[in-house]
Amino acid sequence: MPAVLIADKMSARAVEIFHERGIAVEVKTGLGKEALCAIIGQYDGLAIRSATNVDADVLAAASRLKVVGRAGIGVDNVDIHAASKRGVIVMNTPYGNTVTTAEHAIALMMAAARMIPQATMSLKAGQWEKSRFQGVELYQKTLGVIGTGNIGSLVIARAQGLGMRVIAYDPYLSKIRAADLGVELVEMDTLLARADFLTVHTPLTDATRNLFRAETFAKMKPGAILVNAARGCIVDEAALYDALKSGHLRAAALDVFCKEPVHGDNPLLELDNFICTPHLGASTEEAQVNVAIQVAEQISAYLLRGVVQNAVNLPSVKEEELLLLQPYLNLGERLGLVLGQLAGSGLREVVIEYAGEVAELNTAALTTAILKGILQSALPETINAVNAPVLAKERGIGIETRKRESADELRARIAVTLRMDQGERVAVGTLVHEHQARLVQLDGIDVEMPLAGDLLYIQNRDEPGLIGRIGGLLGAAGINIAQFHLGREKPAGAALSFIAVDQPLTEVLLEQVASLPGVLAARMLRL
Template sequence: MPKVLISDKMSPRAEQIFREQGLEVDVRTGLSPDDLKAIIGDYDGLAIRSATKVTADILAAAGKLKVIGRAGIGVDNVDIPAASKQGVIVMNTPFGNTVTTAEHTIALMMSTARMIPQATASLRAGKWEKNRFEGVELYQKTLGVIGTGNIGSLVVQRAQGLGMHVIAYDPYISKARADDLGVELVDLDNLFARADFITIHTPLTDSTRNLINAANLSKMKQGAIVINAARGGIVNEADLHEALKSGKLRAAALDVFETEPPKDNPLLDLDNFICTPHLGASTEEAQINVAIQVAEQISAFLLRSVVQNAVNIPAVAETELPVLQPYINLGEKLGMVLGQLASSGLRRIEIEYAGEVSRLNTKPITTSIVKGVLQCMLPETINLVNAPFLARERGIEIDQSSREQAQELRSRIRVTLVMDQGSLEVAGTLVHGHQPRLVSINNMDLEMGLSGKVLYIANQDQPGLIGHLGTFLAEQGINIASFHLGRECPGGRAVSFVAVDASIDKDLLQKLQKLPNVLEARMLTL
């Protein structure tokens, strides 16, 4: 059975679920990088929180590792490109701590508005400074939300319940989704200029790093309040310090920092700054939820190949899998045909979905096609995780399109390789609901099952080919299982796919190519 390592502290429910699923599991927390590197090669799965740093060096030692599960949202402690290149799926648990993080954001907003931590400290010091701690109301104020994903949308709902007007910046949502949330979509400059409170709910990326900097702070309203319970590094802390010290901002609250814990950080000396030690997900319910979720996701993948909440591969819900799996298999087979027939200099893979398949989640099918192509052309071990990464690394474009109708077929997948020297195209479908079939190659119609050992012949359509080929194979003791023909026109270019019971080596292929009217001969393994 697969073996899983839990390397960070999390609810005991995770270990319990792994064992209930029949997986072998070890719990070893507090490992040094060297200790983790020394043992990681024994495990198929790794369950972490934020303490374990999964670097490229550790991944290089993880020969068996198939999946990393993060009990939480942020995966910046995992080298995603290195994991993808090595074919390791990286999952997070985006729903287990959404409510608690949204509630913590509202708590920070109220605490800054009413200066609750400062007033508590003052009272404990024996003072009664009622006039000093005059706050502001949230009611009828404008809240600017940057990022309206799982957590951001929950913050929107709760702020609306407090009577706030919400404006939002999110380049990834539609106007219809914004209308459903009841928010006004604006650009960043508009949000900075209008918002009384600003809260951030985005991942830390190259585009969001230092998003709240001196230039953008200068665009904010005098006396605005900034809250960040997302990721450290989105707010430039030195620039925030200056804005608070100058009075440009009324207050700010951070739950996350660039360096955690923050040492010698001047923000901690300011009276109008409040903070918490990364508590967004720190509730009893959230800790149990993310532990359960990560254990269930890792188990589902290792035992049933179900991918959920992956950050480096298209996810497939378990309910989708029965419908999608036959198309995923078809896509990979079509890719394998092309990959074994292609010449070098691959520039682009064009994929067209037509008919019923066009209305499905085609992302995993596209990935399987790319995998099928590359595993026949590259020396690396190719899987559904690293195939898109390796394609991008080599400058191979992936173009995808859809059509409502598939002519006489219920569904059709057409794949074209564009190479330095010409192009190559195949199309396939499913018969009986799940059996993959090749139905054309370079616009020559035929029908062939996609399995086993297949001899591919390109030839001129002249009488005698079948006889010469049959005699040649018989002399070599090679039995023909089935024969499939296609041609452009009588006397033109033609192809033959011959299913055989044994592989044909290079020497025999060279002899075969010398038969009359044979232009090319390849041995395909499907």
């Protein structure tokens, strides 16, 4: 009989589900790391929420552990790499609290617009300050939504029900899907300038960290109201303080913070036009029950039947296929990562061509791995091989796959094309030395580049002296170049460079590279 440990507080319904399916279950919450390590070797499954930290030490002690189930979305408290290395599947429940979080974002927006918390405190203090708390209506106002995934789309529907005009920014939202949602798809700067209210529903990535900083607030419409119920550190809290203090923003409402729990020394708490909640986006009775049910059902299905649902670290592949497929899964995901980080907005279609021996394998699993790579830099961290096709479909992104028997001079080749509202990008990759992922062509330019680590990508004109200028600038900044790979269309024509560096460039240094003579664009790629 499989045994499961529930290590965090969750609905009692989870225990009932394990019992109903004949799985032994114990509930031991509040365990410290040492205590958890001492007993984790007794269990095949571990059900957690956000309190328990499943790090490499815990996983090393988990000799029987096969699956970790997170009752919720984020898996920041699980060492995914260590779990994967030990063959432990990590699952989450990405859909159990979407409605709850969307409703909380709307509640924050309405509370900020009508100053409900401030008025409540004033009245409880014995004051009747009716004239002080003059709010603004949501009706006929423009709501800007950044991120239109599961939660963002629910916020859109609810805002439309309140009579709001909705505009949206999402680089992975096609015009067709935007029309289905009834929103106007705009660029980021346009959204900032037009939105009376702005709500963000993106993951915390390198691209979204401090997305709202001083420069962003300066572009926002005077008197706008900002809501963040997504992730902390998307908002630069010091810059938000200045924007609120100066009156440029009318108000802000945060459910998440860069450092949690929040203590009284956070200066935002001093401001009358700032309201907040202690990370309550998923805190409703219904959501807690839903995620508990889902995690118990998913763990049970895997332990009893080998069914993998909502895994964040394993594609749905039969055991006998995985050995042959794994190197290609790695190649496909890394090709997707390259294109996902280089793509423009309005992704409409992904076309994948498998040629040579790879075309004979389980290309459905490969396709999901490629989609995961493409989407994960811009979509919530719950993106995985299981839900990637669903998320792509929700955004109106078409998927086309093709197969060819011959890969020309290569044994196998994967070519991925992104078709966007403005043009397309194409990456071609293969395996060398049996398992190493290599990029062999980007946008028609031949280049051979290992797909790993931190890569500085440069679009440039093919002209003398450019390599020296780049190398000199990086050297002066103390950035060591591990590899330097070049490709060009023709002499004196379009060219590109991939530079493997030992550490990522700062934004300032990246801007300096981009401003060098002959450089057309520069980006850091994280693989």
